[in-house]
Amino acid sequence: MKNIWTCIILVMLFPPVYKEQEKKEVLSTPLPVAGNLFIITTDGFRWQEVFTGADPALINSSKYTPDTSTIKMLYWAENPEERRKKLLPFFWNVIAQKGQVFGNRGYQNKVDVANLYSISYPGYNELFTGNTDMYISSNKKRNNPNINVLEYLDSRPSFAGKVAAFSSWDVFPYILNTKRNNLPVNSGYNNIEEGTTYQQLINTVQQEVIYDKKPTRYDQLTFLTAKEYLQQHNPRVLYLGLGETDEFAHEGRYDLYLQQASQVDRMIAELWHWVQTTPGYKDNTTFIITTDHGRGSKASNWTAHGEFISGSSQTWFAVIGPGIKPAGEIKSNEQQYIQQMAQTIAHLLGEEFSITAASPVSLH
Numbered sequence: 178m179k180n181i182w183t184c185i186i187l188v189m190l191f192p193p194v195y196k197e198q199e200k201k202e203v204l205s206t207p208l209p210v211a212g213n214l215f216i217i218t219t220d221g222f223r224w225q226e227v228f229t230g231a232d233p234a235l236i237n238s239s240k241y242t243p244d245t246s247t248i249k250m251l252y253w254a255e256n257p258e259e260r261r262k263k264l265l266p267f268f269w270n271v272i273a274q275k276g277q278v279f280g281n282r283g284y285q286n287k288v289d290v291a292n293l294y295s296i297s298y299p300g301y302n303e304l305f306t307g308n309t310d311m312y313i314s315s316n317k318k319r320n321n322p323n324i325n326v327l328e329y330l331d332s333r334p335s336f337a338g339k340v341a342a343f344s345s346w347d348v349f350p351y352i353l354n355t356k357r358n359n360l361p362v363n364s365g366y367n368n369i370e371e372g373t374t375y376q377q378l379i380n381t382v383q384q385e386v387i388y389d390k391k392p393t394r395y396d397q398l399t400f401l402t403a404k405e406y407l408q409q410h411n412p413r414v415l416y417l418g419l420g421e422t423d424e425f426a427h428e429g430r431y432d433l434y435l436q437q438a439s440q441v442d443r444m445i446a447e448l449w450h451w452v453q454t455t456p457g458y459k460d461n462t463t464f465i466i467t468t469d470h471g472r473g474s475k476a477s478n479w480t481a482h483g484e485f486i487s488g489s490s491q492t493w494f495a496v497i498g499p500g501i502k503p504a505g506e507i508k509s510n511e512q513q514y515i516q517q518m519a520q521t522i523a524h525l526l527g528e529e530f531s532i533t534a535a536s537p538v539s540l541h
C-alpha cells in the first residue's frame with residue numbers, strides 16, 4: 178500500500194516524459210514545408226567546437242595538435258565567437274544569419290541523443306527511425322529491423338525514386354536496410370556504375386588511387402559522388418553522411434579534426450550555393466545539419482565516446498531553408514533529442530511519418 182502511494186506521489190512530482198512530448202506537439206508551431214530536403218551529418222563532431230570554435234586545451238596541446246602555431250594561425254582567436262567563425266564560416270556567416278542553430282549548452286540549449294550507447298549505429302538509427310532501440314547497441318553490420326523515414330518517403334508516390342543517400346561510412350546500407358527497401362545508398366568505396374565520365378573518374382580514384390581503404394571513405398569522394406548524382410538525377414531528398422571528423426578524433430589528431438570540420442563547412446557552403454543557383458531547388462530546399470553523437474568533454478577523453486564517457490550524448494543541429502525564421506543561435510533553455518529528427522524530416526516535406534516516431538523538433 179505504501180508503495181502505491183509512493184508511486185502516485187512520484188508521478189505527481191515527476192510526470193512521465195511522454196506527457197511533456199505530447200504537450201510539446203500541441204504547442205509547437207507547424208514546420209515550414211519545402212519541395213526538397215538535404216540531411217547532412219558529420220560524425221562525432223562536438224557541440225563545443227560548433228559553438229566555441231577550437232578548444233584552447235586541445236589546440237595548445239602538442240600531443241593532439243603537432244603543429245600548434247600553423248593551426249592557431251588558421252583557427253585561433255581569443256574570443257569564442259570569432260573563433261567559431263574562423264572554423265565554420267558558412268555556419269556562422271550564413272546559417273546563423275538565415276537559419277537556426279541549436280545545442281549551445283552555454284545557454285542551457287540542449288540537444289542529445291536519446292539512446293543509451295552514444296555510438297554511431299544507435300545514433301543514426303535514432304535519427305532516421307524516430308526511436309531508440311535498446312537492441313541496437315553496436316556498430317556491427319546487421320540489417321536494421323526498424324523502418325526509416327527515407328524508405329517511408331521513397332514509398333510515397335511524390336517521392337518515389339527521388340530519395341538517395343551517400344555516406345563515407347560503409348555500415349549505412351545496413352543502418353538504412355537496403356536489402357528491404359532498395360534505396361540507392363552509396364557507401365564506403367562502392368562505385369556508382371552507370372555514371373557520367375566524371376563519376377567514372379571518381380570510380381578510378383576510388384579503386385586505383387586510394388590504397389589504404391578503410392571502413393570510412395574520404396569525405397571528399399563521398400561529397401563529389403553525391404554532388405554528381407544530384408546534378409544528374411535531381412533527387413528531392415538527399416542524405417550526405419560524412420565520417421572523417423570522428424576518424425581523426427579517434428586518432429587523437431585535433432589538428433586534422435579541425436581541418437576536416439572546416440572542409441565539411443565548405444562542402445555545405447558549396448551545396449547551398451548550388452541549391453540557391455539551380456531552378457527547382459532555389460528557395461525550395463531545406464538543409465538539416467547534425468551529428469550522431471558527442472564525445473568526451475575533457476582534454477583527457479575527447480578522442481573517445483560511448484555510454485561511460487560523459488559528454489557523449491551531447492549533440493547539436495542546424496536548420497536553414499525557406500520559411501525557417503532567421504532566429505540564428507538559439508539561446509533559450511530547452512531540451513531536444515536526435516530521435517525527433519525523423520518526424521522533423523517528414524514534416525519539413527509535408528509528410529507524416531510513423532505515429533510512433535518522436536514528435537518533431539520545435540523551431541523558433
Ligand SMILES: [Zn+2]
Nearest residue numbers: 221423427482
Ligand atoms: Zn567514433
